[in-house]
Amino acid sequence: MSAKAKRRARSGCPVSTSLEILGDRWSLLIIRDLMVRGHHTFKEFQESGERIASNILTDRLRSLEAAGIITAEVEKDDRRRMSYRLTEKGIDLAPVLLELLIWGGNHEQTETPSAAVAEMEKNRDEILAETRRRWKARDRTPLIPRFDSEVVARNLSRKTR
């Protein structure tokens, strides 16, 4: 576990504290891109399906770095570019993301077929373990590139081959 951050919180409730850091429409999407899509550059985040505005993206990357959720370093092959990576505190958000995915998939119209959501509900532990394994191994192969059941199944089975 990373060192606990010190900040002036609006209350002592951990749900409230989490929302002070993550409670907006964009932060968890950047974390999703890093976690399961293999994205790691400003350009990739910007070209993600939701078309985040560049000033908002800049702001959110700064906040996530300040909160100790991501780190930024200069890319080895292109020194003008920053490469972002989740910290351990960041990868610990995998269960939050997975539950948001399952809830949205079950209750809203999305591109994820119901069968794929049910599959993820059933395989929570396996998905979380594989997400963490890839983060640890710095393996950027997308785990859930387009929330497509076949792709998820293929990606999950690949590791056991």
Added chain:
Amino acid sequence: MSAKAKRRARSGCPVSTSLEILGDRWSLLIIRDLMVRGHHTFKEFQESGERIASNILTDRLRSLEAAGIITAEVEKDDRRRMSYRLTEKGIDLAPVLLELLIWGGNHEQTETPSAAVAEMEKNRDEILAETRRRWKARDRTPLIPRFDSEVVARNLSRKTR
């Protein structure tokens, strides 16, 4: 499962869709108050530790109702007052809240002792089952009134007596 809502989403990703509904600093706190604190009136939400402004509270209650997450009905004993209740779609957010609680408890300074967070991590399934049982039974006894480990333990053991 409730009927899937139809709305114009910014992308087909269920995480993104969930955040379009819940991605702010307040919505999930109102859901927390309903889910584990036994709050159900405007006044109770307003007097929760985070001191939400009344115009924001009015706005969020309307959005949550429009999204099918809460219902509002006139109170039986006081017909000037509205009583709010989570729908099935709303109670399905319990795992999201629990994961935000665990993450915040592990990584930020909060009033929840580390031992209590560890206890909740270990008893995820039991806590979720008890949360749902109370919702179904319309039992408003607070499950986690102040995120205090002793209170949680006492409340959980009470049901098995």
